[in-house]
Amino acid sequence: MPSNLPFWKTKDIQRLRGLGQKRIFLLNSKQDDPTGDYVLYWMQMTQRTTFNFALQFAIEQANRYKVPLVVYHALDEDYPYASDRTYTFILEGVKELYQRFKKLGINYGFYLVRGKKQPALDTFLKKAICLVSDDYPSFVTPLENTTVTQRCLMSHYVVDSCTTVPMRFFDKQKWSAATIRSKIHKVLAEALEDVTNPVLLNKKPFVYPEYFLPPDFDVAKEVSRxxxxxxxxxxxxxxxxxxxxxxxxxxxxxxxxxxxxxxxxxxxxxxxxxxxxxxxxxxxxxxxxxxxxxxxxxxxxxxxxxxxxxxxxxxxxxxxxxxxxxxxxxxxxNKKHATYQGMPVWSRKTLQEHKQDKRLYLYTKEQLERAQTHDPYWNAAQLEMVYTGSMHGFMRMYWCKQLLTWTKRPQDAFKIAVYLNDKYSLDGRDPNGYAGIAWALGGLHDRPWFTKPIFGKVRLMNMSGLVRKYNMQRYLAAVEKIMPDTSSRKP
Ligand SMILES: Cc1cc2nc3c(=O)[nH]c(=O)nc-3n(C[C@H](O)[C@H](O)[C@H](O)COP(=O)(O)OP(=O)(O)OC[C@H]3O[C@@H](n4cnc5c(N)ncnc54)[C@H](O)[C@@H]3O)c2cc1C
Structure with missing residues (x-):
């Protein structure tokens, strides 16, 4: 029988040296419950079977206790910006996860929460030795984890599989790429070491409740319902x-x-x-x-x-x-990363000083969402995002910065940028999105530049620069081609 010591005091998990131990964090102060029937892995933001440290750790824990592993994965229609776009993408991945987990001999079940919610996770927790879930710093995951951990009577480990060098390797918020780059380079060889899942020893099947999706579900049908x-x-x-x-x-x-x-x-x-x-x-x-x-x-x-x-x-x-x-x-x-307050102090100060600067155009959120501005390149970028679910990285910078000049307050620009990016971009609701918006509007990870109207010391990007650099007529023509119906451009 394995000891009841917290896992980092035992010697049987060899990988927990160096960077490995920075990936795994005990979120509550509870211990494993060895009387449980299985180890529970709650898959949230690491929807894969390979290079998944949480899955790897959950298998190691299951092998340690000689019990099966139960993977629980759910999607709730309540989550902000749930749409056909995100649902289709996730559910296509889920179909594949059913097949991949079957091959690995690991129990996997997916609960598509619709209508009356079942207390599925809480039921699963009752017989778990420990809970393992994904460590992810933004959108709904941090709150999901901290809420569930309060109801957990056994240990709850969060595992970082989202970064290359684990988030907990660093002791504080870094101010620029220059201050983090050399630290990352020093440990990169170790961070890029191969990761193979251990074989799960106890493959006893687990029976999921009947309201879980069967492996052969129809993606389009589930989305439309x-x-x-x-x-x-x-x-x-x-x-x-x-x-x-x-x-x-x-x-x-x-x-x-x-x-x-x-x-x-x-x-x-x-x-x-x-x-x-x-x-x-x-x-x-x-x-x-x-x-x-x-x-x-x-x-x-x-x-x-x-x-x-x-x-x-x-x-x-x-x-x-x-x-x-x-x-x-x-x-x-930075827990305020998805808000204007998360931006650096210097940029909020400079934007405040330029709050009264004259704006030549002001647009409402609705006009912006419908790509109804005077700027054809901005409109094209917005439409690219609305119709394809992505926007080219360079246009993202331009697109976001223009919002400063077309809204009354920089706070409004921030809110609208987050709203549009999170709603339409398939990769939205991501740390890169919040950092990208804070970079564009608030000089995050950047430095103060020469003072300009409205932008203050925040780096400026404008239409003349865009046109000088790239053949923007070609961009307009490319976006025109992807439009499903050019007679009606309303999202
Ligand atoms: C206003 C604004 C909003 C953004 N919103 C998002 C978002 O919601 N989700 C998102 O993933 N990225 C976002 N980015 C960052 C970047 O634009 C995208 O990651 C990139 O365009 C994605 O395309 P790609 O996968 O082809 O990137 P590639 O150029 O092929 O780069 C490979 C990967 O590197 C990472 N990467 C690239 N550029 C950046 C960057 N500037 N910062 C951090 N990581 C980067 C991404 O993970 C990307 O997939 C945003 C940037 C800005 C300025």
């Missing part, structure tokens, strides 16, 4: 681990080598398009980085030591690892 926003239509992105891998394979074969010169050009769309998969945890940034290194026959050491000039891989890794981990660091340490 749900009380969610049906006006936000499904996107062309297909959900699931396989689709994520296909996107990565295509990117490596066709677009990785030119990434440093093509990434900012909105007329080319040659970035990896992996952000929706990263957001829902259908692919791990570690798996992406490992595959790129393998493809290029490079090690982390060679990447950083022998290649001196910046190239596509350095720049891609800087986005995928440094910028992304920095955004997660921001949301982990």
């Amino acid at each position: 749900s009380s969610i926003d049906h006006t936000v239509r499904p996107s062309a992105f297909k959900g699931g681990e396989t689709a994520a891998q296909e996107k990565l394979t295509y990117f490596i074969a066709h677009n990785l080598d030119t990434y440093e010169v093509t990434k900012d050009d909105p007329t080319l769309q040659r970035t990896s398009h992996l952000s929706p998969y990263l957001h829902f945890g259908m692919i791990s940034p570690i798996a992406i980085a490992r595959q790129i290194l393998q493809h290029k026959k490079l090690s982390v050491d060679r990447l950083f030591k022998s290649l001196i000039s910046p190239d596509a891989i350095h720049i891609y890794f800087d986005q995928l690892i440094v910028r992304r981990d920095l955004a997660y660091n921001f949301c982990h340490f």
